[in-house]
Amino acid sequence: MSSQNPLRLERITHRFGSVTALDDVSVEIADGELVTLLGPSGCGKTTLLRILAGFIRPSEGRVVLQDRDVTRVPPHKRPVNMVFQRSALFPHLDVRENVAFGLRIAGIPRREVSDRVADALRLVRLEGMESRRAHELSGGQMQRVALARALVNKPSVLLLDEPLAALDLKIRLEMEVELRRVHRETGATFVYVTHDQREALALSDRIVVLSEGRIEQIGSPDDIYHRPVSPFAARFVGDANVIPVHVRQLRGTLATIALAGHSLDVPCGPSVARGPAWLVLRPEIVSIDSRNGAGGELTGVVRDLAFRGTGYSYRIEVPDLPELVKAEIAATHGGPVAVGNEVTISWDPDACGLLTRNSESNDDYHQAVNESDERDEDAADD
Amino acid sequence: MSTTQRSPVTFAVTMLALLFLYLPLVVVVLFSFHATGALSFPFTGFSFRWYRDTFGSPTFSSALQNSAIVATSVAILTLVLGTMAAFGLSRCRPRLRAPLAALFFLPITLPGLFVGIALLVYFARLDVQLSLTTVMIAHFVFVFPYFMLVAMAALDRLDPALEEAASDLGASPWKVFRKVTLPQIWPILAGATALAFALSFDEFIITFFVIGPDSTLPMFIFSKLRRTVDPSINVVSTVLMATTLFLWAVAFVFALRAERGRTRRAGGVLGEATP
């Protein structure tokens, strides 16, 4: 496990018949990292994981593990082990024999097997469960056995295929803590697949955001959350508001944008140019004010309200904006504003972000966006 | 996404097995058309004369008719009694279930020889004349467990939530059966009935012991097997195979329909080959 050589996926492309599941995907994973492949169903993350495991041979590209090209190496010969979504514990073996499975195949002597199995079960906190069978275990326990079964072989890379997806919420949260602890204690390299962005943010050293077979962004959770580079990443991680706007003027790192008939100055990066752009607004930085004449800029009507325990989730309809604006307001800010009331929306301009926009698509959303653009343009011309 | 494996060895075995299963049967059909009437290669020419001969034979026609009559009665009886029994077995008290199930399913495990000779002796003891009726009685005993297997499997796969929903909406037990249960299972039951017909039509092992002076198609073949060596046997065999194949296909289509209907409703997958 002390090898410095990373795991590399080089230009992986894979097609199922006429469908391209992965398109020119390249990722480098460092030793001891926990990297998450994150994306919605069908984005290719599970395909990528299975290519890593060896169950799929990619149409193009290479998998390089410790400087060795393992693309054509079958799964049983790779120093890689997987935790399956539904544990896949062998029903005819008890917990001890399940965990010992890989060791017995490798011909490890009996005493060493005993020791290593005991260590593995201790690691996942299941000492005493050796004689149980899979159907006598809870979902969380089954996944812990699966984890032990994989880790006991000391793989170069541990693959996890949405291991918490089939578990209840409460167990899932507990298992997250367990996974982080196991990762710390073993120092192994983990590649994790999930569609749950919250889980990804909580567990990962780095996240690879995938959509439709392509990488949208790679970065630390903080990077992706605060500095998304595409509207998809912004929406998928953190569920941000992604609003079409128009950049009027650029002065250094300050852009003047037109938004629903108003003008705003926001800081921006060097890639932003005049013309169409996206404004990324995380729901937790949006403030609302229901007092009349509060002197705010954007006004809207509350269309939906949900109590979240720690606060409220609002959806606000603002004229000339194509989607409802999402706002998360902490409960400390007084009682909720009822549905149907008018509110003023504001936010700290330094906390939002701008992304470049290409106006190609012709679907309804982009139609609405284009109409909104035209209104902005007209407004600005007045 | 598919998780089917590549397994060249098992694929090869499967293909060879299919060859092994079909080649002898294809050969039988082939030689039913053999012009010269010899039963070995070379194959000299096609002819329908054996078909003409056989269909012209009155013994063949009466055997065919008898088989059809017996099979039809058995099929109907099995459908009615079998459906009732399947419901009874699946919903009865747990304590009764094991003995009833044993009574219903044991005949499959017992070789036909024993069932046949036990019935022969039994009918003799009761002074019952052997006839097509005794054949029909014996066929029911043989066919019934197969029908029950299929019917029970179908009932097991019913979603109880659907019947509960119907009751909840005010339907009486009979209405629930008619409007919710029956529409779900009738394809499987139809298929099982076709199966029952086919099994009875083909049956020989038990029939041999309990048949009277009349003949069924398999008995007809049997008598020919002992005496003649010409393609007329092939002809009768082909007729028998064609009928059963047709019925089997019917049964299969119904089973598929039922499966597809179920998956459309409940979202499952035939064979669960994909996760």
Next chain:
Amino acid sequence: MTSVTESRPPSERDRLRIGPVALALPAAAWMLAFFAAPLVVFLVYSFLTAKLYDVSGPLTLEAYRDAVTTEVNRTLAVNSLVVGVCVAAATVAIGLPIAYWLRFAAGRWQVLVLFLITATFFASYLVRIYAWRSILGENGLLNSGLERLGILDEPLGFLLYNRFSVSVALVHIFLPYVVLVLYAGFRPISPALVEAAQDLGANAFARWRRVVLPLIAAPAATSFVLVFVLAAADYVTPQFLGGTDGALLGVRIQAALTGSGNWPLGAALSFLMLAAFLSCYALTVILLRALRLHRIRFVS
């Protein structure tokens, strides 16, 4: 199913409880009258004295003594055992790879191939016997075909009228059943189990030995015993394909019933066979339990 009755008020629930059994009564009555009763009568007959196509008089063990002491019966019993075991072993050994392929590697072809295999049920028992007789004989299709192709100068005489030909025909008859039973046995086994084994380092041989075979052991053992019983008791196949070498005990039983009219002897032989079958089944259950493979609970 019990949930339907549980959601009802008590009075309806009781009424429903009596109801279902009544539905099963007609069929149960039929089976009792024409399956259970005849077997009981037949058992009693094995203890009676033989009269031509009838029985009489005091209870006796004469039939059993006759059955066990006759040399011919012992030879036929051994034949039946050998053929039964060979046929059962062959069908299970061939059926396993087929069922495996259907479950794990067939993909879209699963339905079609499954239909093709089970469709051979359309081939009547007698038709198959006839087919193999015409194929294996000295003037049969295999020999004449090979002679025409120049591979043989003289026909192979050893193909027909022996245990081999009987076995081949019986395998041909029972293979589809076994494939169906094994396929049903494979259904609850998730492909992820085989993948997990592969992921943990098992090559194909190890996967079969450590995962597939243990999980299919119970259905495989059941089909083995089933085929063994049905094959060993067959009386038609040996008549047409067995000659003297391939004669089985079933032929003797049938002859006793319809030929010589010695019903007690036929009955005694039958129940001795049945006792042997029962012990085989019991042995299988014991073996499975010893290996802890008799009942595997799958987690969905």
